[in-house]
Amino acid sequence: xxxxxxxxxxxxxxxxxxxxxxxxxxxxxxxxxxxxxxxxxxxxxxxxxxxxxxxxxxxxxxxxxxxxxxxxxxxxxxxxxxxxxxxxxxxxxxxxxxxxxxxxxxxxxxxxxxxxxxxxxxxxxxxxxxxxxxxxxxxxxxxxxxxxxxxxxxxxxxxxxxxxxxxxxxxxxxxxxxxxxxxxxxxxxxxxxxxxxxxxxxxxxxxxxxxxxxxxxxxxxxxxxxxxxxxxxxxxxxxxxxxxxxxxxxxxxxxxxxxxxxxxxxxxxxxxxxxxxxxxxxxxxxxxxxxxxxxxxxxxxxxxxxxxxxxxxxxxxxxxxxxxxxxxxxxxxxxxxxxxxxxxxxxxxxxxxxxxxxxxxxxxxxxxxxxxxxxxxxxxxxxxxxxxxxxxxxxxxxxxxxxxxxxxxxxxxxxxxxxxxxxxxxxx
Amino acid sequence: xxxxxxxxxxxxxxxxxxxxxxxxxxxxxxxxxxxxxxxxxxxxxxxxxxxxxxxxxxxxxxxxxxxxxxxxxxxxxxxxxxxxxxxxxxxxxxxxxxxxxxxxxxxxxxxxxxxxxxxxxxxxxxxxxxxxxxxxxxxxxxxxxxxxxxxxxxxxxxxxxxxxxxxxxxxxxxxxxxxxxxxxxxxxxxxxxxxxxxxxxxxxxxxxxxxxxxxxxxxxxxxxxxxxxxxxxxxxxxxxxxxxxxxxxxxxxxxxxxxxxxxxxxxxxxxxxxxxxxxxxxxxxxxxxxxxxxxxxxxxxxxxxxxxxxxxxxxxxxxxxxxxxxxxxxxxxxxxxxxxxxxxxxxxxxxxxxxxxxxxxxxxxxxxxxxxxxxxxxxxxxxxxxxxxxxxxxxxxxxxxxxxxxxxxxxxxxxxxxxxxxxxxxxx
Numbered sequence: 001x002x003x004x005x006x007x008x009x010x011x012x013x014x015x016x017x018x019x020x021x022x023x024x025x026x027x028x029x030x031x032x033x034x035x036x037x038x039x040x041x042x043x044x045x046x047x048x049x050x051x052x053x054x055x056x057x058x059x060x061x062x063x064x065x066x067x068x069x070x071x072x073x074x075x076x077x078x079x080x081x082x083x084x085x086x087x088x089x090x091x092x093x094x095x096x097x098x099x100x101x102x103x104x105x106x107x108x109x110x111x112x113x114x115x116x117x118x119x120x121x122x123x124x125x126x127x128x129x130x131x132x133x134x135x136x137x138x139x140x141x142x143x144x145x146x147x148x149x150x151x152x153x154x155x156x157x158x159x160x161x162x163x164x165x166x167x168x169x170x171x172x173x174x175x176x177x178x179x180x181x182x183x184x185x186x187x188x189x190x191x192x193x194x195x196x197x198x199x200x201x202x203x204x205x206x207x208x209x210x211x212x213x214x215x216x217x218x219x220x221x222x223x224x225x226x227x228x229x230x231x232x233x234x235x236x237x238x239x240x241x242x243x244x245x246x247x248x249x250x251x252x253x254x255x256x257x258x259x260x261x262x263x264x265x266x267x268x269x270x271x272x273x274x275x276x277x278x279x280x281x282x283x284x285x286x287x288x289x290x291x292x293x294x295x296x297x298x299x300x301x302x303x304x305x306x307x308x309x310x311x312x313x314x315x316x317x318x319x320x321x322x323x324x325x326x327x328x329x330x331x332x333x334x335x336x337x338x339x340x341x342x343x344x345x346x347x348x349x350x351x352x353x354x355x356x357x358x359x360x361x362x363x364x365x366x367x368x369x370x371x372x373x374x375x376x377x378x379x380x381x382x383x384x385x386x387x388x389x390x391x392x393x394x395x396x397x398x399x400x401x402x403x404x405x406x407x408x409x410x411x412x413x414x415x416x417x418x419x420x421x422x423x424x425x426x427x428x
Numbered sequence: 429x430x431x432x433x434x435x436x437x438x439x440x441x442x443x444x445x446x447x448x449x450x451x452x453x454x455x456x457x458x459x460x461x462x463x464x465x466x467x468x469x470x471x472x473x474x475x476x477x478x479x480x481x482x483x484x485x486x487x488x489x490x491x492x493x494x495x496x497x498x499x500x501x502x503x504x505x506x507x508x509x510x511x512x513x514x515x516x517x518x519x520x521x522x523x524x525x526x527x528x529x530x531x532x533x534x535x536x537x538x539x540x541x542x543x544x545x546x547x548x549x550x551x552x553x554x555x556x557x558x559x560x561x562x563x564x565x566x567x568x569x570x571x572x573x574x575x576x577x578x579x580x581x582x583x584x585x586x587x588x589x590x591x592x593x594x595x596x597x598x599x600x601x602x603x604x605x606x607x608x609x610x611x612x613x614x615x616x617x618x619x620x621x622x623x624x625x626x627x628x629x630x631x632x633x634x635x636x637x638x639x640x641x642x643x644x645x646x647x648x649x650x651x652x653x654x655x656x657x658x659x660x661x662x663x664x665x666x667x668x669x670x671x672x673x674x675x676x677x678x679x680x681x682x683x684x685x686x687x688x689x690x691x692x693x694x695x696x697x698x699x700x701x702x703x704x705x706x707x708x709x710x711x712x713x714x715x716x717x718x719x720x721x722x723x724x725x726x727x728x729x730x731x732x733x734x735x736x737x738x739x740x741x742x743x744x745x746x747x748x749x750x751x752x753x754x755x756x757x758x759x760x761x762x763x764x765x766x767x768x769x770x771x772x773x774x775x776x777x778x779x780x781x782x783x784x785x786x787x788x789x790x791x792x793x794x795x796x797x798x799x800x801x802x803x804x805x806x807x808x809x810x811x812x813x814x815x816x817x818x819x820x821x822x823x824x825x826x827x828x829x830x831x832x833x834x835x836x837x838x839x840x841x842x843x844x845x846x847x848x849x850x851x852x853x854x855x856x
Contacts (some may be wrong), residue, residue: 024462024463024466024479025466025470025476025477025479026466026467026470027462027463027464027465027466027467027468027469027470028467028652028661029463030458030459030460030463031458031459031462031463032458034452034455034459034481035452035455035457035458035459036455037455038452038453038454038455039454039455039456040455041455042453042454042455048453049453049482049483049485049488050480050481050482050488050492051452051453051479051480051481052478052479052480052481053462053478053479053480054477054478055477057477060477060478063499064478067495071491224456233456287750288723288744290723290726292730293727293730294723294726294727294729294730294731294735294739294741295716295718295722295723295724295725295726295727295730295742295744296723296727297723298718298722298723298726298744298746299721299722299723299724299727299837301722302720302721302722302723302744302746302837303722303833303834303837305796305797305798305799305833306799307722307746308746308747311722311746311747312746312747312749312750313722313743313744313745313746313747313750313754314723314743314744314750315741315742315743315744315754316716316723316726316730316741316742316743316744317741318726318730318735318736318739318740318741319736319739319740319741321740321784321785322715322740322741322742322784325783325784325785326741326743326754326783326784355753355754356749356750356753356754357749357753369733370733371733371734405731405733406731409727409730409731
């Protein structure tokens with residue numbers, strides 16, 4: 001084979017994601033399915049060069065399929081598998097590849113059982129979901145009704161159809177499509193990544209510190225900045241996830257040791273979960289006093305299952321009367337320094353700790369805007385208070401003026417959790 | 429012109445969104461830009477049949493452009509306009525349409541000024557952003573550095589390039605691209621929608637109630653179910669937003685009057701904001717006592733700017749000691765009925781109302797899972813308590829077993845806000 005033909009062959013040995021649904025063209029929903037499948041393909045090391053979105057229109061779906069067949073060998077469809085008249089994916093594909101649809105007995109049985117469980121009988125329109133192209137295999141749907149197909153309508157071309165409902169799409173992908181792709185030799189090595197997450201360091205400073213690794217080839221290292229956090233992705237290509245991990249681990253360890261405590265965690269770890277683990281390890285308990293975040297800090301702490309072991313609760317002291325009544329912040333202090341001050345932040349933290357009897361008290365008071373700011377105390381000014389038996393401290397943050405109310409509240413909660421995290425690490 | 433040619437002409441008089449960026453193919457980020465532009469095109473009444481995502485690869489970008497030219501007359505690009513070597517959109521387009529790039533003096537000046545403001549000098553790589561195709565107009569970037577183009581590389585074909593950074597993309601779209609599209613006759617009438625939102629009614633029941641409107645042509649009416657809520661979209665096509673509103677308004681009014689209080693609001697209105705308006709109108713105040721939601725209810729109430737006028741705060745009583753200490757729930761009651769019970773929900777609601785001195789007290793206690801459930805009290809069992817001067821009531825909810833912790837917490841908070849909303853409406 002000459003070079004050019006080989007290049008073309010490699011080029012074409014790739015997947016294309018085709019999302020079918022007029023709701024995507026109207027912008028009614030975000031295309032989360034494309035993102036999920038893209039991540040999955042990257043992790044499996046399957047090349048993927050194009051994504052197409054097309055509406056519920058047979059002619060346009062066919063045109064998109066014709067183009068995709070020219071540039072990819074694995075076509076992954078989402079959407080258009082349900083029972084309504086605008087669910088056209090399979091009928092259109094059968095038409096395009098000139099293969100009749102045939103009703104599958106086993107699907108009719110499965111659908112009837114699923115309907116019976118809900119106390120309903122199978123309708124004609126729902127029964128349409130049992131019509132699959134003659135030579136296609138069933139891609140079962142363990143969590144919903146509409147099944148998909150695994151189909152080779154032409155030699156060297158594989159078609160997978162998945163529903164648009166994310167929960168069903170993911171279950172079908174993981175349980176059946178991925179094992180099939182492994183079996184058929186699509187998965188030749190994988191790409192695996194780890195994401196390190198940083199708070200309290202800018203992207204350029206981080207990039208300077210990790211300079212030597214940025215030019216690495218396997219693993220590769222790249223930095224991102226998003227929503228007040230900086231992230232660093234370490235990606236390795238290898239035969240197995242374990243082999244990729246073995247490439248990633250030493251680099252991650254070196255970067256974490258070089259950057260220290262500003263790296264708060266990795267991948268899906270949340271600040272609240274990490275703080276929870278530290279509290280649990282030290283057998284300590286936490287309560288919170290929240291003003292501008294209005295409960296957001298407590299919500300994050302309790303988003304972690306099992307948080308009742310270390311999180312007792314707190315006070316949402318949005319109004320100054322609550323700061324006085326439930327936290328014991330004194331009126332003269334509120335008058336002298338104002339509710340948004342280091343003094344009040346500290347009084348709130350020690351107050352909630354005293355009243356609830358926990359080891360730690362963590363507080364937030366600030367101006368989330370858009371109103372309520374002044375020259376002296378502008379929108380984005382936030383004080384965090386932290387109190388334990390040995391000490392009570394506070395920290396001042398001035399968030400950027402162009403952040404909106406929710407961003408300021410979000411970053412305030414993250415800053416508070418990070419302050420506690422650093423204190424817990426120090427006393428380890 | 430014959431029918432077929434006319435159909436083809438109409439078909440092609442549409443837009444295609446082309447998002448350039450390897451990060452999209454890796455699934456690193458969700459394609460929020462495509463959704464935003466899709467919504468915008470729908471609102472402007474510009475037909476839009478395909479979206480394409482392609483990586484930072486000149487050959488593949490060119491192939492995508494070749495295909496898009498065949499099926500659309502307005503190509504809207506996002507991404508690949510920055511200063512780094514993988515920002516290739518404009519160079520690739522110039523190459524494809526065989527037109528040289530030329531450095532624009534005014535952009536160099538603008539970039540130099542923007543850099544100077546940040547105390548930096550313009551680098552060679554950033555200066556690349558001033559290179560635009562010879563015949564293209566500048567699409568200015570009011571909030572970032574990379575400008576875009578408005579370009580007619582061929583007769584009847586318009587190319588818009590926008591950056592990938594959402595904030596910059598949106599500003600450029602709204603400030604320059606939309607006026608241009610109006611001026612050039614792309615906007616022939618608009619499509620405008622209103623979304624009605626329902627709580628406490630299933631999609632099929634709602635569909636039955638609004639049956640007569642579902643077959644309407646202008647406006648069209650469609651129902652959706654999402655995350656425990658049911659939504660109904662009324663869309664009208666008209667010359668102006670005002671004319672569309674005039675078509676939508678009577679249908680919306682009829683549907684709201686037919687469905688009653690289960691329709692809680694429309695468009696961007698949130699339950700928390702609507703409850704806030706009702707409290708404000710009645711000059712009443714609210715406090716909350718939260719167990720399983722851990723602060724989420726307070727967070728939603730305080731997400732509304734100005735909520736301090738009616739929301740005083742509350743107690744996060746995650747641990748039973750807090751229910752006793754700060755809310756006055758008595759130990760024997762907790763022992764007899766358990767923390768998740770109508771008795772405790774009511775005691776929490778009246779307790780927080782008493783202790784904080786507000787007109788209303790609203791409480792949530794439940795089992796969000798995944799642990800903590802029992803046969804008698806399974807995961808998803810939630811009690812809402814509501815207390816005012818005249819009465820204290822509670823409501824029992826059993827959420828579906830397949831919902832996760834966050835969904836149960838989210839629906840609990842929505843149910844609580846809805847209970848208060850209905851009580852406030854009743855006393856109006």
